[in-house]
Amino acid sequence: MVGEGLKALASKIGVCLTFSVKNSHTTDLSRENLGVEQDEALAVNFAFKLYKLADESVTTENPRDDLVRRVKGMSPTVTTVVEQDMNANTAPLTARVRETCEYYGALLESLEATVSRENPDRARVEEALGRKMGNSVACEGRDRVERCEVLGKWRARMSMAGFQPVPMGQPVAESLRVKLNSGTRGNPGFTVNDQSGGICFGWMGRTLTVASAWR
Template sequence: MHRSMEMISKGDLIGTLYECAKAVDNHDVAMTDWLISQLQQMVSVSGEPVQRLGAYMLEGLIAWLASSGSSIYKALRCRDPTGPELLTYLHILYEACPYFKFGYESANGAIAEAVKNERFVHIIDFQISQGGQWVSLIRALGARPGGPPRVRITGIDDPRSSFARQGGLELVGERLGKLAEMYGVPFEFRGAALCCTEVEIEKLGVRNSEALAVNFPLVLHHMPDESVTVENHRDRLLRLVKRLSPNVATLVEQEANTNTAPFLPRFVETMNHYLAVFESIDVKLARDHKERINVEQHCLAREVVNLVVCEGVEREEA
């Protein structure tokens, strides 16, 4: 109690969140309730970056105490935006956080180098999102000496996401198709509504005549590892991709260990990582920016709840 009171008196929101998570982990109901009441006065979705992140982490903790992680996450899904709205929010997030763009551009550079002499290219993207990663690659391939290759992208998204259910994959395909036409790149897109835990080789449409690039953009940290289930879906997927013998495989991943099973370490890793994300947004978007709260709620808050609250195999792609 003394340590918690000291944190609160100093206005140490991160420290207080940690103490609350520790109380939850220790099943200390009285301490948890008291810390939640204090945290509710410290967080704000329109305040400093740490206050905004704190608001969503606190919301997840409160909901978890009331019900199971999976039902919390399903409840959040019910408030999903439409496909076009989410595309807009994801684009804003991509532009506001430079390390997303840096990671994607680095992956694109590796792919471009690996297929520089190929005429037929197949890219399997295990988390297509809004497809923004491929804009610069399509542009570069269109300007390639000797002419562009024929490009086929298989874009995978979780079938449980409202983005996939509301036609988001089709929107991404249309957008990339128009872009490819603009740059003179022969193009084909296939959206695949698949959980990464259910992917099989025959579902990927691999052709021997095509150079193959496999892309893992911020996806593996969602997948349960051996600490969660003996099935170890993450390693199964990696072994499957190895069997495909791709020309190149690219991995963009955050520096946070969120695959681990224990709640408290996962809470700390998530809090530290997403604080940097919220701080990046604060630099790029004014706090009165009309879409900032939507971006944080729909692109980040769900991710935070998914990683922190959902246990084991319930922790899936946001």
Template sequence: MAEYAAVIQQKFLESEDEDEETVSDNAPVVNDPAIHSARVEPLVEDLTTELPTETGLRVELDADLDDLFAWQYQISSLRFWEVIRRACVDDPVSKYARGDSLEAVRKRLAAISEKFNIPVEFHAVPVFGPDVTRDMLNVRPGEAQAVNFPLQLHHSPDESVVVNNPRDGHLRMVKSLSPKVITLVEQESNTNTAPFFARFIETLDYYSAMFESIDVTLPRDRKERINVEKHCLARDIVNIIACEGKERVERHELFGKWKSRFTMAGFRQYSLSSYVNSVIKSLLRCYSEHYTLVENDGAMLLGWKDRNLISASAWH
């Protein structure tokens, strides 16, 4: 997850085989097992306890190269499934900016499938997130649906930008799939509808904490850090500060607002795994006492000192 590069990244990058560190020279791959576990663990726990072994599992999510690390660590929990089908949504121009990301996802999934000896089917959906429809996802009767939003849903404009509110419309479309679980990970920042000065102050505070946390984790000349700062953080900051209207796609909201949106769309919140909490806390202690992990309003909040940076939650 490129947006939270600071968290417990270095140890896992060094422990991975060299061929697993980078999928594409143009795509920054940041291995963040803490957030990945927060996303996947509720999914694995719920599905593996409620569904028969012959039922296939389908995962719908926006394409995220780094999200695949979650499956590398967690997919072994699903060994008994007959087949895992994964549909990845990514905008149709990203391959020019990030090195053909959907193809990179396909290759990574193929490697994971071979490693764990689990059949994995991949279905690429090269469209912008707000334009996704149920028909594009090739849903099959009897499948267990799982939906993951890894730092992507805030890219969909809401009612303050477009009258028909694609952000909430996206959630209603997902609700029509009747998924067993939805996992949401978002920046804990309030820049969506804030006026310029308030947005500037919020961005300064948020990314100051972000860069400070990175300083204690990665040297400034480390390739992974340079990639994250160049391809993700700098791009996001410029978009938040310099763009308005439809051109501003980085529209972060606090978890309380996301909870309201999900509740209005008909979702209910899952409790997060206590196992995930203990694992993440032990990992965070390896790096700095200033990393924080708290549960608030049913969500897991990861932060630096007194600033929350990332929220993670699970829904159904």
């Protein structure tokens, strides 16, 4: 499904695309194992993936930072990070409960404003969000896989691995605003802002997701 979607998009914009799936452990990551040709540009997209990896607060192996360093070692032309903007990793329990309630409260409000209660997909989404909330506040150690961090923390991790930020700029934010406001019902309350070189997507002023680019 992903491959077909990418091929359709590539054909639409006139890009020649070959799609293949690689199944390997992160410790085996290399340009050679990925089949990257010598003069070929490599782009890495961390979209809602890093937050599930344990960090130094869970194990000295720190697979979160280890993966980032391994990717940097492959010298990608660009690396993008897209994550929930939520301080729920190393925060104490009381702060984590408050942050979880505020974050998912805003997310559920946006769902209420945009998806009909009769829509069968809505119940499945709400159920999935409920599991994520429960894991964020009720589990500890390796049992807690919901370990979201805010943009500042991701910036620190990427910088320590040797990455330099690539500002995405106001034009990107503006193009997203145009798309949000172009629907027949208008924009019910979503926000898009350029902050510290990253693009912040939120609801009623509360940032929910942040995208940043690195090289």
